[in-house]
Amino acid sequence: MDVRQVMPSWSRGYQRSWLWPDLLAGVTITAYLVPQVMAYAELAGLPPETGLWACVGAMLVYGLLGTSRLLSVGPESTTALMTAAAIGATPGAARDPAGFAATLALVVAAICLAGWLARVSVLAELFSRPVLVGYMAGIAALMVVSQLDNLTGVRIEGDDVLTELASFVRNLDQVHLPTLLLGVGAAAAMILGSVLAPRAPVALLGMLAATGLVALLGEGHGLRLVGEISIRPPAPGLPDLELGSIVAMLAPALGVAFVGYTDNILTGRAFAGRDERVDARRELLALGGANVGSALLHGFPVSSSGSRTAIGHAVGGRTQLTSYVTAATTVAAVLFLAPVLEAFPEAALGAVVVYAATKLVEVGELRRFARFRRSELVLALVATVAVLAAGVMWGVLIAVGLSVLDLLRRVAHPHDAVLGLVPGLAGMHDVDDYPDAEEVPGLLVYRYDSPLFFANAEDFRTRALAAVDAAEWPVEWFLLNVEANVEVDITAVDALESLRRALAERGVVLAIARIKQDLRDSLAPSGILDRIGEERLFPTLPTAVEAYRRRER
Incomplete structure (x- = not known):
């Protein structure tokens, strides 16, 4: 050795x-x-x-x-x-x-x-x-x-x-x-x-x-x-246990x-x-x-x-x-x-x-x-x-x-954003940060900046629906950017399913973009990906936007 x-x-x-x-x-x-x-x-x-x-x-x-x-x-x-x-x-x-x-x-x-x-x-x-x-x-x-x-x-x-x-x-x-x-x-x-x-x-x-x-x-x-100090080193040993x-x-x-x-x-x-x-x-x-x-x-x-x-x-x-x-x-x-x-x-x-x-x-x-x-x-x-x-x-x-x-306070009510296209900048960005950002008519791109779990599941669902209600025009597709949602628990899965049903009742299609394999593996056993549909799962935002624009061609 x-x-x-x-x-x-x-x-x-x-x-x-x-x-x-x-x-x-x-x-x-x-x-x-x-x-x-x-x-x-x-x-x-x-x-x-x-x-x-x-x-x-x-x-x-x-x-x-x-x-x-x-x-x-x-x-x-x-x-x-x-x-x-x-x-x-x-x-x-x-x-x-x-x-x-x-x-x-x-x-x-x-x-x-x-x-x-x-x-x-x-x-x-x-x-x-x-x-x-x-x-x-x-x-x-x-x-x-x-x-x-x-x-x-x-x-x-x-x-x-x-x-x-x-x-x-x-x-x-x-x-x-x-x-x-x-x-x-x-x-x-x-x-x-x-x-x-x-x-x-x-x-x-x-x-x-x-x-x-x-x-x-x-x-x-x-x-x-201080007084007398014992100078004799203590004999190594365990105390009485x-x-x-x-x-x-x-x-x-x-x-x-x-x-x-x-x-x-x-x-x-x-x-x-x-x-x-x-x-x-x-x-x-x-x-x-x-x-x-x-x-x-x-x-x-x-x-x-x-x-x-x-x-x-x-x-x-x-x-x-x-x-x-x-x-x-x-x-x-x-x-x-x-x-x-x-x-x-x-x-x-x-x-x-x-x-x-x-x-x-x-x-x-x-x-x-x-x-x-x-x-x-x-x-x-x-x-x-x-x-x-x-x-x-x-x-x-x-x-x-x-x-x-x-920690729970911060992640229970995190930042969220509606995303739009900014002239001269690649990708999609928070419309509140860029006044000249342009949303795609009929497409609401939404991002919730936190892992999803029991402490914020209801907050996520409520604010996502509020974003639909606040849109300037009727929403046909709700595109959820999940790049920040790297972790989910069963409560969050239930909230996502509740959101899907609420959107369906309004005639809105739920799609997901930037979904990673770890998140797929977490969501798959619940069957929610099957209900959303594989054709509505996208690796990037551009591919999702392009799919939305081609929907009626």
Whole structure:
């Protein structure tokens, strides 16, 4: 067997000139990653070192299976918040949150692997852009609310964002001023630093500055620190698996898998090179494998990180060797820099989460939606409100539902056109677009610009008959241009038959032009083509028009 067949795709044809950029990118990502994933672990309600080991396991496996050259996988804000929501919503999970989180990662992996086997990579396309932007804005708001206690010292209670905000307002008298100043100051410094120096590891620099400041001030100011971190690497192994627990976490795991997979595909494609293809189906396998790697090191669900991927790209990383370098330097950081990590202030970790949240809110995209079509902006805002009102888990389902409803809304009432001949232009064109277009007397050429199915079948029939009623002269032939009707279901077939009968009652002949073989194959079993007649089926519009003109010769 050729050993190259089992090697990662990125390693084939690896060039020596790529080594230094990959090494530099891996070390740079580590500098950004360490404080970030520790903060995400706390966001998930887990010990900070959990995020570091989850990252190591995920990167090692994704580097073998993934199809993106640069995608950086590991703990991410969205999946961390969803993990916290799953822990809070599942009975008994709070007794052993680390074990629950590792089991959740395994269930997510199983869902991804099942999706890979079932070839359901189409799920990656179910988030429309406005819904995705709105959903991520809602996640950002939840992230900020979740860190109010770390940033202010106020004890917050509640099961959702509204009750948590209400609790925060009631307990404002508990604000711890040193914590507030440190947390807000660190967050502001990171945000400003990212604007002034986009390539700098501002999260790490901000964290180190905050740690140094706390050390200078000394103890006695009531600032909470991360505290003891276990430097002993976790023994690889599976968490305790109980059937009841697995069944209880199926719903949240589906949400995590869906969001994580969508994030993988969108981020991978955003940073793909000109000749690079991110294989949507293979990414399901790779994401499943990454979550297995995280679970084996007792981590929690992982997905891709757009910010870390962007850093690797900006520094010049070329392949997934950057992930292996990042994993190795992360392990080195845990083993040799534990005293520094233990001195990180909780308020500064909260600031890292707030800084990451600001990266999820795409104000420019919201403005673009408003300029393009106001309904796109409304869709984004509704997705944001859904996440805030219903929580992360239901927010995923609502966001997907909004995308599907938006799709159905568009195809349920698509553009249609009456076609005519335009002097000087080949073919037939929409008479509304060309005022000088000339219709053939007695022939109505009609086009309905959508596949035909249950959501628009009645709309198609109604508007087709309305076009006949609105014609300037009596219609003898109704010529249906089906070039856009590439798909039909049984409801649409019934609507087409109903249209044929209604036209026949008016003495109008139904003919079809530009019919493709796939559409013929779909329509043939119903017998409607026989009722229309083979002599009324035409491959092109000109042949149909010529047949109409010859009808009485």
